[in-house]
Amino acid sequence: MAGGIEANGTFTLATGLGRARVHLGSVIIERSGDVWVRTIEETPEFIEGLRSSFTSAITSVGPGKARQFGTSTRTRKTTGTTRSTSTKKLPRHFPPVGSQPSIEWIHLERLSVDRTYQRSTENEPSRRLIASIAAKFDWRLCAPLVVSRRSDDSLTIIDGQHRWMAASQRDDIPQLPCCIFRYQDLQEEARMFIVANRARRPMNRLDDYFAAVAAADEDALELQQVVTDAGLRIARNTSSTAWQPGEIAFTAAIANSIRRFGPAITSAALTNMAEAFPNQKLSHGGAIFGGLVKIMSHPAPDFDPDRLVTALQSRTADQWGECTTGLKGGDTRAAALHDAIMRAYAEQSMGT
Template sequence: MFRPLGTQRFNPPTSEFSPGPAPFLEWIETSKLMVDVTYQREIGRRGAVNVNQIAENFDWSKFAPVIVAPVEGGHFAIVDGQHRTTAAMLRGQEKVPCQVVQADRAKQAAAYAAVNGNITKTTAQQLYHAKLAAKDPNALALAEICLAAEVEILRKNLIRSEVKKGQTYAVTALNRCLAKYGRDTLITALQCITQTADGNAGFVRSTIVEALCEVLHEAPRWREAGEELLRAMDKFKFADAWDQVAAGRDKIFPSTASKMMAEKIQRFLSRRLGAGSIKDAA
């Protein structure tokens, strides 16, 4: 039994309609397909499993057209379909069906982010870099904050010993803190980590950043102390404080860890800088 499509149950769109040039379908040689590393993720371990599964069960009836955009040199950048194209190549296929869209790099990255935004295999960091390439205003604002605070949002996972000063995965927490506390508080909080002691490699963590933002938000005098604040935080031992928070616990909720860290930072700064708020003075 079949039924026709209908729109009766849906509200008509109210946004401006500007879909851009109509795409067209074409079989394209895989040798002409490229990956723009500016916004595309690498095929990691889980992705490799996915590629192998597609290749093992390869069937054109399950193969959605690859979304591509023309780039220089007669090549095409893959917007969506890197995994299934790689699987087709493993099966010896020299051409794949493609939906060709007319889009510059920013639009390609925006399309990638839109297509992959609700897929769990795309991490928050990967999505951030895609949105940054697409010149998303929120991503650009966060990038400016990271530049000011000497922070780098990593694209892929590293073992903890390889994480360098300022490197972090905590893009979700950074965005949350930016929305809740604002640009200046977030920059100062990050600088309390990256511009003190030896740079505190590995400690630009969500719980620590959120704890610092909470403390500085509640104590504007400390937030505005500038170099005096950084000199004080130069003596704060993030590693020791974290060990104390985690001591004797197999598991700790992030909200609990952040609260405990905030209390340690608040007590430390009260001793070093005096009362930072009415609450501290009470």
């Protein structure tokens, strides 16, 4: 044992891979001086794996068993076409860096943060995030904190201070799960903090949308229905070079239009795009959609939707997109498309 028994009945064991926290109901397995800690459910499979790993290799093969074990040294004669076999090589990797952590439940008061490199939480976004986590704490979203065990045995949070501060605001969460590492010094801690935060890949808007649809989010499902009813579909890739005709990616603009103007106007703008640009890649779809929403949300008294489709068909989607060349900002591009489309609409009116 590494230390005494905690008030909750848990204690730590020193293993070859670091310290392991033992909870009530855990199973401790020891073999040849090596120690493991597993849950009751994991134990049978783990022990079976140990048996397999310690099984002695077969060094002698009796008569008639060579082919069974694949160790025959006889050369087989083959006729006809010979087949060459190649062994698939595994990719080469650098050895792992550092030692494996211990996974422990740590009481909140034993944890701290080092302000010399840790992010400040004295700002409104951090305060809102901490309050939100505390108000609706969900263990399913609480990944273990990354913690440094220093030479004086103090525990410093590398990653997870918002979860820690949120749990500290409650009186029903006395401890949190932690991955505990030993670092050489504060400089290495700070480097690991930088790596942990820079390595995160934020969700893009399309990942967020598809995850929300899978979670049956009402807003996402409504957006999906509006787009599908218009004859379009949401692209899976944010890169326009990978889009197929009829695919769009401006989910934020569609959601904003539904909130401001309702599904009817949003659907009408999307339907006009589907009708005007069949079999065309909609690389500039966001700007075109923005211009159409501006038109349809404030139509003239004698506005003719059919004439609008004809006006849109006077150019390709890419040609309409050229109207936004050099312009920045969604509203600026949408305004430019609004003006260009209305000029074409007026020309159609004069032609009739």
